[in-house]
Amino acid sequence: MGRLKAVCLMGLFAAAAALAAAPVRVLVVTGGHDYAPSFYTLFEGHADIAARVDPHPMPYRRGDLRKRYDVLVLYDSVQEISEAERQNLEDFLESGKGLVVLHHALVNYADWSWWCEEVVGARWLWKPTATQAKTTWKHDVVQKVYRVLDHPVTRGIERMDILDETYKGLWLSPRIRVLLRTDEASSDGPVAWIGPYEKSRVVVIQLGHGREAHLHPDYQKLVRNAILWAGGR
Template identity: 40%
Template sequence: MHRPMSSLPAATAAIAAAAIFAALACAWAAAGPAAPAPAAGRPAAEAGAARPLKAVVIAGGHGYPEKEFPKVFEGNADIACTFFTEKVGGEAYDDISKWDYDAIALYNFNRKLTDAQQANLLKLLEKGVGLVVLHHAIAAYPDWPEWPKIFGARYYLKDVEEGGVKHARSGWKHDVDFKVRIADAAHPVTKGVADFAIHDETYCRFDVDPKVHVLLTTDEPTSEKNIGWTKTYAKARVCFIVLGHDEKAYASKEYRTLVAQAIRWTAGRL
């Protein structure tokens, strides 16, 4: 895991809708996520299963290959993504009055949320907006006590002692070749994906809620065993996938499939 970095360059102007659905179904947004008519939490049939589901992909606080990352979301005409880079903290949640995204995909790191931003994110989850947490977003909001409860794990950015229990700083290792094993091949997120090899960064010494539904595991000694799972929080479906450090991981067709199916599942389309 890299050290926290300053906010990333501003995103490019929005791409025309026709290009979005024909190619990436994604656009770079320079302003906060906002769109007409809230549709959060509506069942697929009610929201209109024919329309592409809307997802906002939130980055910030951590370096990553900016040109290559959007390719993870290519080839999915049913998913329209807006990419948003947080410059300060949780400004994506400043105003949710016109929110109409079906799912959030987090790829941010070490962000600080104001009380109002925390409240707005919780409101979205209570409405059923899906949440996908990718790679370094394991530590998206490390200072917020509710964050581990939302997605099912806690990553320690430093040594801590709580209630007489010491927790060593969580670890990571770059450029590891390892095998990912599918723990539940019948789940909509993993359906059609077999065990696969990947070149990626591994994380270790993070705590996982024993109540999560494990989807992905590994025997790699530099990693925790459980590296992908689902859970629910309020009315929201939540999926965490530890994979996705750089373009070498982005190139994995299995990783791309998992991300797309995680977005669909959390949005209620699977």
């Protein structure tokens, strides 16, 4: 009896260890914007991350995302998806799964208030509003980025110099928790933050246009940290 109990316990420990060691299952959504193939290096060589890339129009049409993925990484740039696709995305987040929004995915769904205001905490302004000019961008800016919040996502990143694209004039929610900032004049300042959504872990990283960012060791670390944290690790 005692021996059987011990065997059962060992089985439980083994199952728990296997679960802890299982890689975070990541769906990387692309489409609507071109990018350098160096982007894929962000997901290579990590035993704890298993990523699959699925470009539009298919990623939200293959059935319930909750069953197959732990974290969504968005590197797409789209405005329109069907009601059923929105529901799939919403169900995924409502269930507590993780989200990482990278660079030009910040432009997504500017008309979807729930998405911009409650989840991402930012909106791309295609037109000026009563209080704000429209959003602008600038390529190839050398920026000094520094950490403003000690957080699992910024672990190992004190400050970084990076050549990347800046965005300025996004609407930003007062409820975002800024992780990284730059003082660069062509940027809004916040370049990475935690979204306001409370049911799941949302990380937004404005950086990441091209090869210089994709291959930057600190950027690679930042994206990996974001995926692991969003996935509850």
